[in-house]
Amino acid sequence: MTDNVISFIQNDPDDCMHQMAFNYIDEIMFEFFSIPDDEKCQKDHKRRRVFYHQSVYDHLNRTNQSLANFHENLYREDLGEVIQFWLKTRKCYDKEKRFPAGNIINWFVFAEPNAMMLYLIYGEFAYLSIAPPKIISALQQYAKACQRFIDCRNNKIIVHFNYSEDGEKPKYKIEKRRIELLGLLNPQSNSSLCDVDSSIDKDISLKNVIKK
């Protein structure tokens, strides 16, 4: 009986998925951290030097997309607002600085209709990769569990993020049009997969809020 239970636990599909996603993130991190600081970056975004993984170029070839189009979509206003809003709730966001998110060390995953992207931020550097098909569902599950997932696959942006640190309310005061969103914020339980101290486990549709 005990043996059966142990065997079941060891074969827990969630554990396998998490292991796959973790290994993938680790592999991408090794590549990101191996890039010399002075290497030419692909995009300079708000003083952050963004490097691209080879998978991004493969994706552009596969989808016959130009880099300009890709950038236009990636740095579009609604997605930018969602990410900025989240960054503003981080403790290391310093609004007194010229580039307030310059010290951020964080990561997130966002899903577009034809690509699952991993975005790693380390201070003034960032790295973007596109997950291979075999890793997509594992990465999605892992990022959701870690509260680091943005779903842009439908006509709205659904965010699975934690919006506060240490159980405190976000320190950034959001402007009037975001009040409705703040009402949805609900710092609560711990996440066992990463060191976020509080989390929110709700799908928050931002489209209506942002468009107001």
Added chain:
Amino acid sequence: MAHTHKLIERICSIRAKNHLTTRKMGALLGVSATTIVKWETGQTHPKRSNILKICKVFHCSPSWLVYGLSDGNEVSDITNLWNQLGSKDQTLLLSLASSLIEKNTKKIKITSENHHQVGIND
């Protein structure tokens, strides 16, 4: 600095776990003791190349060191926490864990006795 702060904690815990002075850790990583102090006090964060060095020398994953991620196996997290505790707190934690196991064992016994009774009645 939430995540930077956690990065600091993890660097400190690696040094504590390995019983290293800032000078010794610096020597292992090819940086000065002052650099280690700067990392641990949050004045600067390690360059990406130094993150990889830390991972290589101390056998940890960059995802864990930088972002605090784990593969879902909390044993290593518990070990890290354990290593940061003093001997008094470790004893306290051990007795707490023993009490919890004892409590759960009692629960299992009661449950299995109940199941057994149901079986007899059936």
